[in-house]
Amino acid sequence: MKKKSQTALLHAPRNAPQYISTIQPPLYRASTIIFKNTDALFNRHWSDAYDYSYGTHGTPTTYTLADSIARIEGGDFCLLAPSGLSAIQLVNASFLNHGDEVWVADNIYSPNMEHLRYLKTHCGIVVRVYNPLDANSFIPSDRTRLLWLEAAGSLTLEFPDLKKLVQKAQQAQVLTALDNTWGAGLAFHAFDFSDEHLSVDISVHALTKYPSGGGDILMGAVTTKNKTLHHRLLSVHAIQGISISGDDAAQIQRSLPSMQIRYEHQAQSARMLLEWLKQQSEFAQVLHPANPDNVASHQFWLENCPTGKSAGLISVIFKQQYDLIAVRQFCDALSLFKLGFSWAGPISLVMLYDLKQVRTATSAHLQQGLLVRFCIGLEDPEDLIQDIAQALHQLKSHSDQPSVISDL
Template identity: 45%
Template structure:
């Protein structure tokens, strides 16, 4: 080739194969080359047998998908740009005009907003059920119900439902069950084997933003299934919507995965120390932590996760009703190590006050507490320092 720029772009050097290191290589691509036209026409983007285009996967994204599927006990995985994008993908793939969706009353707020907004605009209806009462779910299933979302634990109020019972009801009625498994992260319990081989939920969604990433700096979600036909149905929508993830972010999650169980256990251990300590304070009316006796759904958590099981690093408290919203806000503002911010699973502890009255439907599942609720995400700081921070914050009440 006579022109240097052409030689630069089409340089024939290729590095030798079989390079191995602790971290896998990062492959970025929109365009993927084919050896010839026959290979181009023969390639099927719906499988991992080869590569067709960056949106359909590279060695880097395939590797993360396979590891996440193995983590949760599933067989197929799709990546999305955020946890909410993963939730939206499932609903958009499985619902059409005239269908009905059932959501738990303690559902992740943006999931409910999706149902009230875009899904309603498409002619898809939704109803709320009491997640702590499987009979309520069974009673509300109709011949139009196509999808039921389950959360364990509730993302703000932390009730832990009887997940096997909810999944069983859906299975018996031929309705797809989808679990937001961000809290459990594939570590607290196996979502596809709740009562035995193949007797679990149909779909498990995670916000990889949380524990799999662990750094508070990546947005990503996953959709995992154990049914090839169901996976293909979601994958087709995934393709038609043009959903993709940045490979640098994929590499960041890959790098964090080996330490996830260590971090999860550390978050869990510190959260239990702080939750038990706050339960002894007279400023606190109720601690909402699945692993603590007296917390809603504790027996369900114990049955599913085991008496010595894992329980993440997230919990909420309800302040005694003598403390108003302004006082509780003052407590949150006074905290120094707990930063005000959404999300969880990162190294820095977070705190958020919530108005449960704006989030729950009293006709579905009446909220039994009157005080203001505050949710804590416990990071990786020394638990003694976090407890001291809470103590000085309580003095601001």
């Protein structure tokens, strides 16, 4: 059949071969996916490993990234979401119903806590808080359905008593979900992290951080080894229309080969800053899992991360004589460290927090004072130390009341 010119543009008489071998996998952009025939249309199921039926379900580009993240995490199944918080919400939406109880660490990523408070108000979820350094503070009931873990905590960087917490959850038949963004699948194995081969049920990973590494893409992932759990997540994932851009997936896939190199470089720089920061008189406490001064956290980190790996995050608590105005002055005086949320990008970041505004309980292991979190980039660590030193010289004491700063 001879085609008019406009039709010929859309239905070419021939196409270039579709598959060649390249270093980077091909990029697929798709909402509509063409079926070869009606057999292909009807002989498929939403639970298929690769359901090529519509762009929200996946393309070779997004499935390739999901498979890569599953390998990094040590899991078998992975779903992608538009952000780390979206991935967290997918877990909450999949496993929490009216009257169910969820336990969260006091150092939990605060947007997760905000989401759970929303579910508490509007859906009747019961939210309990435990001390991540004291497994005895987690007391599951017959209504407990989910235990959220975070290793290490978002701001205060405590490494939890992961072994005992998971053991207690398993004994009570409670699902465990780990925010594994800090470990990134590199510091320890979420699905095999002890001599007893303990495993969490679900690992959530903000791909915005180390997998991306550029500070320019938002994405999250939910990984598991359990097919039943995966199908529960997959059904909610589909119902909610959760999907990601093929372009974003390709960018993160391109960054994965350098992820471990970047992780270790930033971690090494943070360890150099740790030793220097501990000597500075302005700080009441320096928070990092490798700091033996933080006794319990340090021991749990050694137990679960025997290779000594850690992320490029380090926090300090200023002595109480330095009020909000003084600490803001310090942050503003920094030159290489930029004020901004997130971490694991090429540029070092700094953010100021008042723990009284983002914590639900008083933690005896933490000093009183304002907290500043440093997120180490790819700069030379000696330059970063000099930047902090010059900013400390400009500190002056003032009085003011801290304001709420969210944790991102």
